[in-house]
Amino acid sequence: MIRLVIATTNPHKVREIRELLDHPSIELVTLAGWPNLPAPEETGRTFAANARQKALYYAAATGALIVGEDSGLEIDALDGAPGVESARFGGSETSYPRKFALLYDALQARGAATSPARFVCALALARHDQVLFETLGTVEGTIAPEPKGSGGFGYDPIFFYPPYGQTFAEAGERKAAVSHRGQAFRALRAFLVQ
Numbered sequence: 593m594i595r596l597v598i599a600t601t602n603p604h605k606v607r608e609i610r611e612l613l614d615h616p617s618i619e620l621v622t623l624a625g626w627p628n629l630p631a632p633e634e635t636g637r638t639f640a641a642n643a644r645q646k647a648l649y650y651a652a653a654t655g656a657l658i659v660g661e662d663s664g665l666e667i668d669a670l671d672g673a674p675g676v677e678s679a680r681f682g683g684s685e686t687s688y689p690r691k692f693a694l695l696y697d698a699l700q701a702r703g704a705a706t707s708p709a710r711f712v713c714a715l716a717l718a719r720h721d722q723v724l725f726e727t728l729g730t731v732e733g734t735i736a737p738e739p740k741g742s743g744g745f746g747y748d749p750i751f752f753y754p755p756y757g758q759t760f761a762e763a764g765e766r767k768a769a770v771s772h773r774g775q776a777f778r779a780l781r782a783f784l785v786q
Contacts, residue, residue, distance in 0.1 A: 594784055597621045599650045599660040600611060601631070604745035605773070609661075612768065612777035616786055623657070629653055639663060639676060639714035640728060647685065647718035650750035661715045663773060665747045667735060669707035670698055692739050692750050699735065706735045711751060711760075715780060725783045729775030733760075743767075 594617055598609055601623055610620055623629065632649040636642040639662040647660030664678025674681035674695070682694045699707060710732045717725040731753070739749035741761025748760035753770065760767050768774045 593617060593619050595619045595621060595657060596614045596784070597623065597625075597654060597656045599623065599658050600647045601705040605663075608633065608768070608773055609659075609777055612774055613781050615781055617785055618781070623650070626654055634662065634676070636662070637676060639712050640716070640726065642676060644716040644718075644723055645727065647716040647723065648721065651718040655720070657717070657719045657738065659715055659717050661713060661773075661776070663711065663713035665709060665711055665751065667695065667699070667707050667709045669702050669704040669735075670695070673698070688746060688749075689739070691747070695735070695750070706737055706752075706766075709733055709735050709751065711747075711772040713776040715776045717780060717783070725780065727776050727779040729772040729777075729779070730776070731770055731772045746773055 596618055598606055598620060600606060610748055613620060632646060634642045634645065636645055642662035643660045645733040650660065650699050652657040652681045664675055666675050682691050710730050713729045715727055716723050733751050733753045735748050736759050741749050741759045743764055744761040744767060751760045753763065754759060756763050756766060
């Protein structure tokens with residue numbers, strides 16, 4: 593049995609990751625077992641750097657096998673913003689509807705109603721001071737003219753996926769088949785159970 597700690601406190605991500613890593617030989621554990629362990633500062637300028645930083649930090653602090661993940665939305669017309677600042681865009685306490693409004697305002701200021709965009713998910717697997725596996729998942733789409741859908745979480749209501757003809761928030765269970773996080777964690781599952 594492989595005991596793997598997920599280095600996130602985001603309940604939506606934990607739920608998605610549990611579904612993606614569902615395998616009889618993988619036991620998933622959250623950071624709830626280390627309630628007094630502070631989160632590391634995310635100082636990387638790429639998703640991969642932040643994922644690696646989280647994995648190594650938590651692996652050193654816990655002695656456990658850790659998967660660190662960093663993900664977010666890149667919008668071409670905004671020079672890749674919000675990018676690695678996706679969770680903190682507009683302030684860490686800012687609601688997603690407010691984040692959407694800020695992004696639409698920024699697009700409008702650039703003379704763009706919409707834009708090509710992508711979701712990116714980087715993950716790193718570490719134990720002690722060693723990174724054992726890294727991967728990156730991306731999914732291309734566009735920014736929807738307005739938020740639509742009530743499923744998913746985060747930026748899903750504004751991310752339009754052309755092959756489905758709908759936003760990720762409207763896609764339901766089909767999202768996992770193509771999502772950035774789905775790609776990355778399926779690659780990790782294959783690595784772990786090979």
